Amino acid sequence: MKKLGDVLVKKKPFKEILMGNEAVVRAMVETGTKVVSSYPGSPTPEIATAIQSIKEDDRPFYFEFSVNEKVATEVAFGAALNGNLSCVFYKSVGLNVALDTFVQLSLMNIIGGMVVVLGDDPGANSSQNEQDNRNVYKMSRVTVLEPASPQEAYEYYAHAARLAKKEQTVVVLRLTTHVCHARQKVQFGAYEKPALAKTDFSRENGPYIALTTLALDMKRRSIQKLEGAKEYIKNNSLNTQTVGSKNNGKGIITSGLTYLSVLDVLENAAHIPGILKLGAVNPLEEESILAFLKAHEQVLILEELDDILELQIKALAYDNGLKTRIIGKQVNEDYVGEYTPDKTYAKLAVVWPDMITPLPKDEAPVYVVPNRPAQMCPGCGHRSAFFAIKKALKNTDVTVADIGCHTLGYMPPYNLGEVLMCMGASTGMASGLSLFNENKRVVAFLGDSTFFHAGLPGLINTIFNQHDITLIIMENGTTAMTGHQDHAGNDIPIESLLKGLGIENILSCDTYSQAKLTDLVKSSLEVKGISVVIAKHPCMLKFTRMQRRKPGYVQRHISIDQGVCNQTHDCVEQFGCPTFVRKADGRVDINLDLCIGDGSCRPSCPVQAIGFEKGAK
Amino acid sequence: MKSFNIYITGVGGQGIGLLSQALLRGIDHAEIEAIAVDTHGLAQRGGVVVSQIRCGSNIHSPLIKKKESDLVLGMEVHEAMRGLDTALKKEGTLIYMDVSWQPLPVRLGQEKEITAEDIKKICKAYGAKTVQVDIQKMEDTRSQNMALLGTIAKLGVIPGVSKDHYIAALKDLLAGEMLDKNLVVFDAYANG
Numbered sequence: 001m002k003k004l005g006d007v008l009v010k011k012k013p014f015k016e017i018l019m020g021n022e023a024v025v026r027a028m029v030e031t032g033t034k035v036v037s038s039y040p041g042s043p044t045p046e047i048a049t050a051i052q053s054i055k056e057d058d059r060p061f062y063f064e065f066s067v068n069e070k071v072a073t074e075v076a077f078g079a080a081l082n083g084n085l086s087c088v089f090y091k092s093v094g095l096n097v098a099l100d101t102f103v104q105l106s107l108m109n110i111i112g113g114m115v116v117v118l119g120d121d122p123g124a125n126s127s128q129n130e131q132d133n134r135n136v137y138k139m140s141r142v143t144v145l146e147p148a149s150p151q152e153a154y155e156y157y158a159h160a161a162r163l164a165k166k167e168q169t170v171v172v173l174r175l176t177t178h179v180c181h182a183r184q185k186v187q188f189g190a191y192e193k194p195a196l197a198k199t200d201f202s203r204e205n206g207p208y209i210a211l212t213t214l215a216l217d218m219k220r221r222s223i224q225k226l227e228g229a230k231e232y233i234k235n236n237s238l239n240t241q242t243v244g245s246k247n248n249g250k251g252i253i254t255s256g257l258t259y260l261s262v263l264d265v266l267e268n269a270a271h272i273p274g275i276l277k278l279g280a281v282n283p284l285e286e287e288s289i290l291a292f293l294k295a296h297e298q299v300l301i302l303e304e305l306d307d308i309l310e311l312q313i314k315a316l317a318y319d320n321g322l323k324t325r326i327i328g329k330q331v332n333e334d335y336v337g338e339y340t341p342d343k344t345y346a347k348l349a350v351v352w353p354d355m356i357t358p359l360p361k362d363e364a365p366v367y368v369v370p371n372r373p374a375q376m377c378p379g380c381g382h383r384s385a386f387f388a389i390k391k392a393l394k395n396t397d398v399t400v401a402d403i404g405c406h407t408l409g410y411m412p413p414y415n416l417g418e419v420l421m422c423m424g425a426s427t428g429m430a431s432g433l434s435l436f437n438e439n440k441r442v443v444a445f446l447g448d449s450t451f452f453h454a455g456l457p458g459l460i461n462t463i464f465n466q467h468d469i470t471l472i473i474m475e476n477g478t479t480a481m482t483g484h485q486d487h488a489g490n491d492i493p494i495e496s497l498l499k500g501l502g503i504e505n506i507l508s509c510d511t512y513s514q515a516k517l518t519d520l521v522k523s524s525l526e527v528k529g530i531s532v533v534i535a536k537h538p539c540m541l542k543f544t545r546m547q548r549r550k551p552g553y554v555q556r557h558i559s560i561d562q563g564v565c566n567q568t569h570d571c572v573e574q575f576g577c578p579t580f581v582r583k584a585d586g587r588v589d590i591n592l593d594l595c596i597g598d599g600s601c602r603p604s605c606p607v608q609a610i611g612f613e614k615g616a617k
Numbered sequence: 618m619k620s621f622n623i624y625i626t627g628v629g630g631q632g633i634g635l636l637s638q639a640l641l642r643g644i645d646h647a648e649i650e651a652i653a654v655d656t657h658g659l660a661q662r663g664g665v666v667v668s669q670i671r672c673g674s675n676i677h678s679p680l681i682k683k684k685e686s687d688l689v690l691g692m693e694v695h696e697a698m699r700g701l702d703t704a705l706k707k708e709g710t711l712i713y714m715d716v717s718w719q720p721l722p723v724r725l726g727q728e729k730e731i732t733a734e735d736i737k738k739i740c741k742a743y744g745a746k747t748v749q750v751d752i753q754k755m756e757d758t759r760s761q762n763m764a765l766l767g768t769i770a771k772l773g774v775i776p777g778v779s780k781d782h783y784i785a786a787l788k789d790l791l792a793g794e795m796l797d798k799n800l801v802v803f804d805a806y807a808n809g
Contacts, residue, residue, distance in 0.1 A: 001792035017645055125656065149652075182679045183641055183653040260678035267675055341682045367739055369699045370728040372628070372720040374664035408662065412725060481662075572724050578663050581717075582724050591718060593758045594630070 005053035009060070013190050020150040020179045021046035023186050024089075024117060027157035029060055030188070032195035033087050034112070035079035036063045037072040039453065040482035041091030042126035043180040044119035048089075048485065060194030065485050068423070068453040069094035073101045073116070080112035081208070083198035085161055089117035093422065095133050097454065105170040106141040106225065107210050107218040111200065113164030115157065116142075117173045122304045123338035125177050128403070128422060130337070132305035137172065137282040141222045143229040144172040144282040145238065146256045150184045156238075156279065163232045167225045174281065176304075178338070179257050226283045238279030239288045244272035249297030250352065253289070253309065255281050258302050261344035269348075269355050273300075284312055293317055298325045300351055304339035327351055375408055378579045379544070379598035381511040381537020382406045382474055386414040387575050387604065388514035389443075389472065389535075392521035397441045398433055402426035402455070404447030405481045405539075406474040413576045417445055424454025431458070431467035441525050442469045449479040449487040451494060462530050463501055470524045471532045476539040484542045498532055508534035514603050544596050556597030557613045560588055564609035575604035618649060618777055620673040622681045624704040627692025628718045629666050632762035635790065636690070637668035639766055640775070642786035644672045647778040654679035663718075665696055672775070688774055690765055693718050695731050701739060710746040711736070712768060714761060748772065750806070760802040767806025780807050 007016055008026050018026070024047055028036060038048055051063050062079075066072035069090045076088035088098075095102060095118060105114065124130040137144050143163060147156040153175060160171040210218050233239065244251075251274040254262055259277045266272055276292040278284070293299055293313070301310045310328030317324055329335060330350070337343060349358040376383045386409045393399070393416075401407050401417025402425065409416040419429055430444035446455045451473060462469060473494060479485040498506050505527045507520040517535060524531035547553055558579075560571075565588065572580040572588050579601075581589040602610045623640060627633050637653060644651040651672035669681050686704040691697020691713030701711050715733040722728040733749060740747040750768050752761055770780040783803070791799055 001796070002789045017642060178654050178656070178680060181655050183638070183655075184651075184679075185645060257678065261680070263677035264682070340680050341678050345682065366702055366742065367698055367731075367735065369695055369702065369731060370720045370722040372663070372665050372695065374662040375721060377662060405662065412721070569726070573726070576721075576724070578718070578721075578724070580724060581719055582726060582730075584730070593716075594718065 003053070004050060005055060005058070008050060008054055009058050009191060010188075011191055013188060015185050015187050017183055017185050018150060019046055019181060019183050020147075020153040020175060021181070022050040023150040023154040024157050024173070024175075025050040026188050027154045027161070028087060030191050031158050031161040032060070032085055033115070033161065034061050034084035034195055034197055035076060035086040036061055036088070037066045037075040037086075038089045039066055039069045039072050039094060040479055040485040041094055042119070042482060043121055043175070043177040044089050044091055044117065045482045045485070046180070047117065049483070065487070067488055069098040070101050073098040073105075076114055077101065077105060077108070077110065080110045080114040081201050081205075082112060083200035084112040085114075085165060085195070086112060087115045087117060090119070092118065092120045092127055092131055092133055093129065094118075095136060097423065099136070102136075103140045104210060106222040107215070108208055109168050109205050109221075110164070110170055111168050111205050112198070113161060113168065114170045115160045115164055115173060116170060117157070117175065119175045119177065119180050121177050123177065128420070130305060132308065133174070134281060134308040135306060141226060142170055142172050142282065143226065143280065144174050145279060146174040146281045147179060147279075148256050148259045148277070149179065150182050151186045152279075153179060154186055154188065159236060159238065163229060166232065167228045169222075169225050174256070176257055176338075229280070230283055230285050233280040233285040234287060239285055240277050240279065241288065241292060242275045244274045246271040247273045247296070250274070250355070251276065251292060251296035251299045252302055253278065253292065253299060253313065254302040255279070255309070258304050258339040258344065261339050261341045262302060264341040265345045265348055265356065268357070271355055273355070278309070281309065284309070284316070286316055289313060289316060290320060290322075293322050293324045293326075296324060298327065300348075301326065301328045302339065302344065302347065304337070306335060373411055375411060375576075375578055376405060377541045378577055378594050379540035379596045379600055380405070381476055381535070381540065381600075382409065383575065383577060384514050384537065384600045385472075385474060385511040385517060385535040386416050388511065388517040389521050390414060390416060391518045392525065393443070394441070396439060397443060397525075400426045400430040400433065400442065400444045402444070402446045402450050404450055404474070405476070406445055406447055409445070413574055423450050424456075424458055427455065427458035427462050427469065427471060430469040430471075431462050431465065434468045443525075444469055444471045446471060446473050448473060448475040448477065448489045448494060452488040452492075460501065463503065466529055468529055470521070470527070471530065472521065473532060473534045475534055475536045478539050478542055480539045480541065484539065495534060503530055503532055505529075505531035506534070507532070508536065511535045511537040512600050540596060540598060557590060557592055557595045558597055558599055558601065558610055559613040560590060561609045561611060562587065564607055566607055566609075568606055570606060571601055571604045571610065575601050577601050618673040620671060620676050621688070621776060622686045623670040623672075623688045623690065623775070624681060624686035624700055625668040625670070625690045625692075626696040626700040626704075627666055628696060629662060629664055631666070631692045632759065633666045633668055633692060636762040636766055637670065638790055639783060639786045640769070641670055642789050643778050643783040644670070644775065646782040646785045649673060649777055650676065652676060652679045665699070688712070690769075692716065692761065692765065694733060694736060695720055698731050698736055698739065701736065701743070701745065705743070705745055708744050708746070710748065710774060711740060712748045712750060712765065712774070714750045714752050714765065716752065716761065755802070757798075760799060763799045763802035764806045767803045767809070770803070770807040771809070783807075
């Protein structure tokens with residue numbers, strides 16, 4: 001067996017099939033990265049999994065999950081001020097949290113060099129939006145490299161590290177979901193003795209305080225550093241060009257995974273246009289782009305999400321008096337979704353139908369297949385909580401959700417959590433909803449990892465401004481949605497923190513005690529001002545996995561006594577565990593592949609037909 | 618070898634990750650170029666899991682175009698039907714298991730469950746080859762992915778990749794008791 005942790009620290013060059021996220025970790029090892037920090041979020045959590053697969057003794061760098069993306073960025077920045085190459089990684093919307101710090105980075109002389117690995121999510125596969133973070137990079141004056149494949153993810157991290165050290169600055173490695181998760185055989189280099197950690201901080205390397213007049217001088221220096229970056233991009237040929245064949249004066253400028261979509265689509269093309277692939281998407285290295293524009297009569301800019309390249313390239317052409325026809329976004333839909341081979345095909349067929357034959361209109365699906373929305377796992381403590389909380393609420397009550405597994409409570413059959421924004425936003429939104437609101441009571445939900453990430457300021461605001469809300473903390477002991485990363489709650493108990501904040505009405509119980517939880521929520525809703533209910537139960541996905549690893553583990557199941565069952569369907573329709581199977585004749589059965597035998601469904605049956613299967617306790 | 622596209626679909630928790638990695642490494646052991654991608658946003662939470670593998674010559678993006686898959690592997694009937702409808706090439710091959718993990722609208726009594734009979738009907742209309750993997754005798758349902766892999770090896774569905782390549786792949790990915798248990802199931806279906 002090839003253990004990932006061993007593969008990633010091999011001394012000699014080798015080839016191996018790895019995921020883009022894993023290839024990045026090998027690049028960290030080879031480049032002598034010394035400090036790495038993160039807050040988990042898809043599409044980048046496998047970077048952390050790969051790091052943690054390396055035994056701590058073999059791992060040539062320090063790694064931590066920080067409490068949120070902003071703090072993670074600050075830890076990596078601080079470490080780099082000592083002269084150590086550092087890296088921080090997180091997901092697309094994580095940059096919003098880190099932004100206050102992130103925009104300052106380019107002003108600083110980061111002597112060790114710093115790489116920010118950012119996983120954008122075109123298509124919003126696992127995020128609340130598909131924001132194009134390239135919009136932020138111009139304002140932040142950072143260099144951004146964008147790989148198309150796992151091989152390039154590895155190579156571009158090394159470029160980012162080299163450039164960051166050379167210019168003593170920050171460089172972003174922009175990954176997108178299907179670059180992170182692609183698997184491919186990658187050629188890796190050698191790994192020599194790890195770099196020694198430095199503690200070279202000196203104010204002489206600064207200034208590190210961007211106040212008044214200094215801020216402008218520091219800005220001038222950051223502009224200068226981008227000039228250095230352009231030199232690096234040129235000298236290392238990060239932008240690459242192919243001529244095509246019989247291209248009829250047509251060319252395409254693209255980057256990242258969209259480049260591979262273009263290559264796929266052109267397999268069916270009547271003639272092949274010239275292609276300029278930008279390896280660096282900020283700053284634009286004008287020389288290669290101008291040469292490409294001059295060599296073509298029509299240039300199509302194919303970029304997913306926003307028109308960042310298009311606007312800059314059009315301005316460049318204008319300034320240089322070029323007559324090249326530049327085609328970019330044409331319809332609203334061009335701004336939406338991932339540029340998959342399908343979407344790229346359709347776009348090319350619209351722009352150049354003589355090159356790509358338009359496809360016939362989509363046929364209607366032959367068969368309508370029921371949707372399969374994500375949902376809470378079998379045995380999930382949140383399900384018991386929602387089932388119990390719903391009983392305590394009136395139809396007029398307003399429920400506000402936060403980010404995490406408990407967001408899935410908005411799905412039927414619970415329909416709890418009617419407003420969602422981003423990490424930690426529930427208490428603030430609930431406070432606003434409570435103003436002038438005499439008739440509707442307001443309930444906010446918040447997960448435990450999110451509580452520490454960004455929930456605390458909102459909660460403190462609620463206390464300080466005396467808002468009238470009930471906060472339900474859905475505590476499962478881990479950062480479950482992203483794959484069970486640890487969080488601060490293991491060292492800092494939430495309840496004592498709440499007491500320390502002076503909250504008087506704090507109630508708490510295990511969510512499997514459903515009747516008790518219903519009562520606690522009812523009495524909390526009677527309280528004027530802030531009241532908190534901590535609804536606890538360990539993440540059962542994590543718990544069951546740990547149990548299954550123990551020798552002699554026997555999987556228990558529940559069973560339904562068909563003689564007692566009167567088919568009210570409360571279990572399958574109200575409690576809604578995915579373990580229940582609804583037969584065509586109205587019978588309810590159990591999916592034994594899914595049932596973990598937790599029995600949390602039992603109180604949902606009005607006639608006590610649900611028991612444990614025979615032989616089990 | 619000309620390009621060959623494989624679309625694997627099922628529900629989070631069915632072991633699609635291991636199946637996909639075993640196929641990718643098997644293809645690599647056969648010295649055929651390949652690239653793969655998992656699309657698994659909220660897979661652990663009972664959502665749809667899709668893994669795509671492309672191999673052979675002139676392949677670039679790991680994402681397969683609509684209705685361009687030569688082979689669709691369905692670990693679950695609803696997802697097999699969805700894959701058949703959205704991913705499979707005309708005259709491609711569908712290999713699936715008659716396993717149903719009812720989606721929410723079916724459990725809420727709002728929509729009808731899909732059955733193996735429905736799949737057979739649609740495949741016929743499509744002109745697709747259909748293979749149903751018999752899993753009735755399986756003791757540990759967590760090895761269903763190996764039943765599928767064994768069937769692929771037996772039928773030689775992926776050109777140029779043979780049983781030994783898949784075994785080598787499994788040895789890259791697993792060790793000890795886990796390897797032995799999976800190989801027993803794989804062998805039973807590859808030789809059966």
